[in-house]
Amino acid sequence: MTRPQSRILPQVTADSRAFWSGGAEGELRIYRCHNCGRWFHPPVGVCFRCRSRDVAPEAASGRATVAALTVNHHPWFGEVFPPPYVVAIVELAEQPDVRLTTQIVDCPVEDVHIGMPVEVDFEQHDDVWVPVFRPAASTTATRNGGNQ
């Protein structure tokens, strides 16, 4: 599907800055607890599981799996973000119970399905790198858009 001309951008906070700016270095930065080792989202300064304050953003692999999706047909944003497009919840490869709501791009809307492997891609808008996801390249291919 085509990329939108513009997106409503997030109000970046001190907690979410790493998430929205990691794309500048090709990194999907998700909060992780240094006490229990588990990841969580959305970002906040404490682990909701073990309540440790020793948490910080960390680069995840950017690999994920589509857990739920919808093909949106309604023009909520007019012509600058034209339908149809896929909104999805993806589960991170590191820990499937950490999910992101995102958009699946660079493939026909009808090809997206639950269980589909996807990988992160970043769209820069002003000071924000929006982490969208596209079909995963084969597991042996090098990921684009990163600095690895």
Next chain:
Amino acid sequence: MTFVDDRVVITGIGQSDVGRRLGRTGVDLAIDAALAAIADAGLQPEDIDGVASYPGNVPAEGGFVGALSHDIRDALGLSTTWVLSGAETPGQIGTLMDGAAAIAGGRATHVLSFRSVWESTAQAAGRAQALTGVAARAGGHAEFRMPFGAASAANWIAMYAQRYMHEHGLTREQLGQIPLNGRRNAARNPKAIYTDPMTLDDYLDARMISYPFGLFDCDVPCDGATAVILSRREAAGGLRRPAIAIEAAGSALYERHTWDQRTDLTTMAAHDTTHHLWQNTKMTPADVDFAELYDGFSYLCAQWIEAFGFCEKGKVGAFLSEPERFALDGDLPINTHGGQLSAGRLHGYGFLHEACLQLWGEAGERQIPKDVEIAAVGVGGGPEAGCLLLRREG
């Protein structure tokens, strides 16, 4: 055990006109509803000493906030010992539960509880304002949805629906039985927005909004206000009809308040809050005579059916395949006024109003053709949910 030790009862209900583009403010509509409810309870405005409403003074446009508690308190010159509003509460009826708790705790005697919307009029006036016209950035929970085009609850809930379809085989034809049932019942409701007959083909052929939701899976914005009077039992003397008791209430949320991190994506807060409700009563789903279940989107009603235990987990598709079971003359009538899908988005309170009307036998042409004593009311969607089990006394 019953809710607030059975010390609080519902004594009156009231509703304004309901319609499209009524051209009135949410406050004006709420005044109608409040005065009607107070009179229905056999009270005078001077008797009301508590006010509760949803959602309070939250930043929202387009007629979502019809009237604040203080708007109605001040408009009617009420002298109160307790007042509340809020959106950070278990569903749109969360503050009503708090009103009951306030009475039980001695803070008030008669609480006016209401919800008012004027979305149809407000949105007609502001139709040119597309989402792109909003220059501001997305904050709060919207921060992690809006940049991806996930603009509407239609998108967020459609994803849950598709996950359920994937895991349990629910079909659009089955889901469509919810709006079709609502439309049949709405034909008997003079206040309903949509009353024309609808077929399964009409449903399936309607414009797609966000798969699997077509136009008729999404409720219809309207103008209207609904009010309920809660009274301390000892103060509810001289009623012209039996009071309605709150047998049990569910207000639980066992996980984070989130649209995408819930452990089981085939469930919602409705499952938590109904679990809480059934923990607090000896009654079981088999005792329920009829149910009024939030259908802001068709799938939310399906979630409430399963959450309340009217079908097994994962089996709501089979339940919906037998629409005669939940028709007006079925074993378990559901959304007897048409639900929000056909009767308009009164935002939760319409279901409570309808439950009381049916329990009192005052539902006119759509009165359930059997004696009904126990009603289940489930309100909300996603992480927002609250529910009540109502029992007519006498």
